[in-house]
Amino acid sequence: MSETPRDTENLLRVRDLTVGFHTAAGQVDVVKQLDFDLARGGALGIVGESGSGKSMTSLAIMGLLPKGASRSGSIEFDGTELTTLPERAMRSIRGDRIAMIFQDPLSSLNPYYTVGTQIAEAYRSHRSGVTRRQARKVAIEAMERVHIRDAARRVDHYPHQFSGGMRQRVMIAMTLSMEPELIIADEPTTALDVTVQAQILDLLAEIRSDTGAGLILITHDLAVVSQVTDHLVVMRDGDLVEQGAAEQIFTDPQRDYTRMLLDAVPRIDDEIGLLRTLTAPTAEEES
Ligand SMILES: Nc1ncnc2c1ncn2[C@@H]1O[C@H](COP(=O)(O)OP(=O)(O)O)[C@@H](O)[C@H]1O
Ligand SMILES: [Mg+2]
CATH class of the missing domain: 3.40.50.300 (P-loop containing nucleotide triphosphate hydrolases)
Known part of the structure; x- marks a missing residue:
């Protein structure tokens, strides 16, 4: 511009x-x-x-x-x-x-919310006018892009239900959804x-x-x-x-x-x- x-x-x-x-x-x-x-x-x-x-x-x-x-x-x-x-x-x-990924995804994820909710809410906080339903779709797509299998089901799981590597994939998915x-x-x-x-x-x-x-x-x-x-x-x-x-x-x-x-x-x-x-x-x- x-x-x-x-x-x-x-x-x-x-x-x-x-x-x-x-x-x-x-x-x-x-x-x-x-x-x-x-x-x-x-x-x-x-x-x-x-x-x-x-x-x-x-x-x-x-x-x-x-x-x-x-x-x-x-x-x-x-x-x-x-x-x-x-x-x-x-x-x-x-x-x-500019997005950041840290060593310990557990400290960046809230244990009380599903990973899908967290990806979706992070996305919504940066994009005005996005509905919950749209953001959930973005979350599932982001999880698919980081090769989390069965993302449509896993989106409703909590952080403790993922292995360390899978949690890091979730964090990367959250990052990706922002298109940094x-x-x-x-x-x-x-x-x-x-x-x-x-x-x-x-x-x-x-x-x-x-x-x-x-x-x-x-x-x-x-x-x-x-x-x-x-x-x-x-x-x-x-x-x-x-x-x-x-x-x-x-x-x-x-x-x-x-x-x-x-x-x-x-x-x-x-x-x-x-x-x-x-x-x-x-x-x-x-x-
Ligand atoms: N809150 C702080 N107060 C004083 N020194 C700090 C603080 N946090 C980190 N440091 C010092 O800053 C230096 C660099 O830290 P850091 O960037 O975390 O290192 P690295 O990531 O390479 O392991 C270290 O010597 C650390 O002790
Ligand atoms: Mg360091």
Whole structure:
């Protein structure tokens, strides 16, 4: 709509992002002057050990930092500067244009409502004039898209009636129903066993190619990003250690720290896509 020229190549452009906590001992920076871009339709992996600032980076993008934390720098999403955006405008972006998937779907799902009700109500809260009946249809379709079998029946089940992997599928369905342009998945498979992990990663890759949404996949596990992302950012103690094409970082890491992370990856063979072999035939448990 606007005539102003803008960065049309990148969906997300992060510059000089710093996240700090005010503590009794003064300001402590947990993300330090981070720069990275996410191309339209691209998939970016943010990798680093626990405590390296990955979650604070994603929460800074979402404008959901915890109390006591502040951010500086620039976060440009589809040409809009998010750091100065009023909360009201941010609320219409969050969940709708930028959606987030967390490690533990149980903490994001309400145990007292059916998954269908939760997907439908989340959808209705972002789309005015949608009836309950229409939203329920959207919920069933979204569940079908994430390959939950018998979705028309499962839509009326409660979170505890789903396995961990299936609950994560429900969360992804909820995300999908919003048709976001950017999906941020923060350790989405960390709580899952390795076979189910691979299936969820395949699903994220499929969604990305089906919808053209950009993806940021955050993980401490390099094997996880190898399967899905094309660009990698490696973080340590809030610093950017290195970044580049995923393939380049896998085959020719420039930093000892990255090499150390790579050495921790269980090697099935020397190819990229280590978990591929695990993904194919096994059916995930249903309940
Ligand atoms: N509420 C808080 N107050 C002070 N420091 C915090 C708070 N929450 C997180 N941190 C610190 O911020 C750093 C980065 O945390 P986080 O982004 O969650 O790491 P990661 O997701 O990479 O494991 C950690 O050192 C953590 O201890
Ligand atoms: Mg984290």
